[in-house]
Amino acid sequence: MSDAVPTTIIIYGLALAAYALLMTALNRRVGLVLLVAVGVLEILLLVLVGIIVARLADGGRPASVPTLVGYLIAAPLVPLIAGFWGAVERSRWGPAVIAVGGLVAAILMVRFHEIWPVIHV
Amino acid sequence: MSEPMAPPEQKASPPDSTRTGPGRLLVAVYGLFALSASARASVQIATKFHHAPVAYLLSAFAAVVYIIATVTLANGSPTARRIALVSCSVEFVGVVAVGTWSIVDPATFPDATVWSGYGSGYGFVPLVLPVFGLLWLRRFRRGRPTGR
Numbered sequence: 210m211s212d213a214v215p216t217t218i219i220i221y222g223l224a225l226a227a228y229a230l231l232m233t234a235l236n237r238r239v240g241l242v243l244l245v246a247v248g249v250l251e252i253l254l255l256v257l258v259g260i261i262v263a264r265l266a267d268g269g270r271p272a273s274v275p276t277l278v279g280y281l282i283a284a285p286l287v288p289l290i291a292g293f294w295g296a297v298e299r300s301r302w303g304p305a306v307i308a309v310g311g312l313v314a315a316i317l318m319v320r321f322h323e324i325w326p327v328i329h330v
Numbered sequence: 331m332s333e334p335m336a337p338p339e340q341k342a343s344p345p346d347s348t349r350t351g352p353g354r355l356l357v358a359v360y361g362l363f364a365l366s367a368s369a370r371a372s373v374q375i376a377t378k379f380h381h382a383p384v385a386y387l388l389s390a391f392a393a394v395v396y397i398i399a400t401v402t403l404a405n406g407s408p409t410a411r412r413i414a415l416v417s418c419s420v421e422f423v424g425v426v427a428v429g430t431w432s433i434v435d436p437a438t439f440p441d442a443t444v445w446s447g448y449g450s451g452y453g454f455v456p457l458v459l460p461v462f463g464l465l466w467l468r469r470f471r472r473g474r475p476t477g478r
Contacts, residue, residue, distance in 0.1 A: 237333035273377070279369055290360070298354040300336045306358045313362065 226311035232304035239303040247292040271325035348406035360400040368393035382441040462463035
């Protein structure tokens with residue numbers, strides 16, 4: 210069940226990036242749909258952080274705990290910062306910033322798996 | 331299901347500032363690399379410096395260059411743009427030099443840096459990023475209005 214979350218984040222992040230880039234191509238700025246979509250990404254990442262923290266609480270340990278903790282802090286900041294930085298831009302480049310956020314979320318799942326292989330993707 | 335239309339772009343006039351329009355995307359990507367390169371370099375230097383000192387010091391140098399580029403592009407004053415021009419140039423020379431060095435002499439790089447293999451570990455973004463940075467800065471030539 211919990212293994213489905215990183216996979217969902219990869220697919221969702223890539224889909225979000227594709228939609229956002231389409232909006233850039235169509236000369237749209239960030240609107241409600243993109244902001245809600247970024248909010249959903251934030252919720253998914255918070256669920257993942259919860260799952261990983263629960264594994265740590267159960268006594269599991271990756272090779273480098275500081276690295277994992279750094280990624281646990283950084284990951285939920287990605288949609289927040291991308292959403293804010295994209296929303297303050299009133300041109301087509303706002304959605305492009307959110308596209309980067311979606312791609313980064315997907316890449317982070319691969320990095321989580323490398324840091325701690327029990328996190329399947 | 332779609333986003334609102336963006337106001338039309340005024341191609342004739344120079345952009346408002348280095349952090350708006352395409353600059354918004356540049357600052358975002360530079361910020362991402364500033365954060366990830368400095369986090370990576372700090373962990374490497376703090377935990378296993380003697381494993382690959384050259385690689386880790388180059389990682390730290392790259393991190394500093396990314397931080398300077400992020401801050402100066404986000405600031406956008408004439409002085410900041412001049413510093414950004416230097417740091418983007420250093421970054422481009424750095425990624426080409428370190429990329430070549432890492433291929434010619436892989437023994438010096440038992441662990442990867444941001445710039446080894448021309449940034450291949452980061453989808454070659456480190457190679458194209460300074461090019462876009464320099465192209466963007468070219469649009470703010472001396473004598474043009476600087477905006478806000």
